Amino acid sequence: MTADGRTLRADARAAPRRGGGTWQAHWETWRPYTTWHPALLGLAGALVAGGSSPGPLAVALLAPVLGWLAGHYLGDYFDRDLDAIAKPHRPIPSGRLTPRAALTCGIACVAGSLVLTIVVNWRTLPVFACAVAGIITYSRLFKQRGLAGNLNRGVLSALAMVVGAMAVAPWPPWALLPAALGFALHDTASNLIGTVRDVDGDRAGGYRSVPVRHGTATAVRTAAVLWLSAMVAVGVGAVVADRPAAQFGGLALAVLVGGCAFVVVRPGTVTPRRALRSHEVLVAERMLLAGVVVAGAAGPLVAGAVVLPALVSSLVMQARMRARHEFPADAGDGEDTP
Known part of the structure; x- marks a missing residue:
């Protein structure tokens, strides 16, 4: 542990507990502004696979969400020492949620997701096992190893699409491959932007993230390349989609929105607060991107009906909760260049 780390840990012990009871602590742990994302990924995978029955479609939405919540709970459990240094206001280090x-x-969320997936398609078990392994190894092994940790998170998003597809079909169709690759690349990029936001805490905790090792500018450029590659992959997926025009049209909008995220962290302007705003834009844009795949499979009306309410809900919850979850109340504006 570095001297800075010891100082931050001491400050964390002295930090006042943030208000709110146990249910509030669980709500914060869920990060509800992100949970629409796995639901939309599962739905997109199911629709590309030709799903139409309400029961399997419900599993395609719910199973990835339970897996996502499991990732938040287990990630916070494994990261509790790091959070005690950098984010003492979070539920576990603040004492509002016990480890x-x-x-x-x-574990309960993992079990619930497992039951749902196995009931509809036992062939999903190897995919499910890979997802659980990814959740555990992200915090325990890969998060502190730079780009490997970011790739780990991206792969989990691709697996959510596969689980959704296999809720309605024995095996995922080949047409799903470009979209799954696109989301693996996209969420690798967004997770990398998240490490730019957390660079000070990661450095103090001894985590060798990309911005800690190579600087924030390199991290942002790498994220931009990954994001652009994701857009290309989803575009390739539009070629084999049932409604290619709808998918291409939605993709154009997603590109415009996602591009704004990288304008926020253009060279010479990167700060933790700007990285948070960039990540918030990417959180919203990846929901649009999931809607792009839904539009390619089921049409723009279906995509709009499911994505717009989810997007509005996510934006409202981000505005109310996001900054408080990422930064202590007394952190200031965070606009000093790291």
């Missing part, structure tokens, strides 16, 4: 409760809830 045992987080671990128990994470």
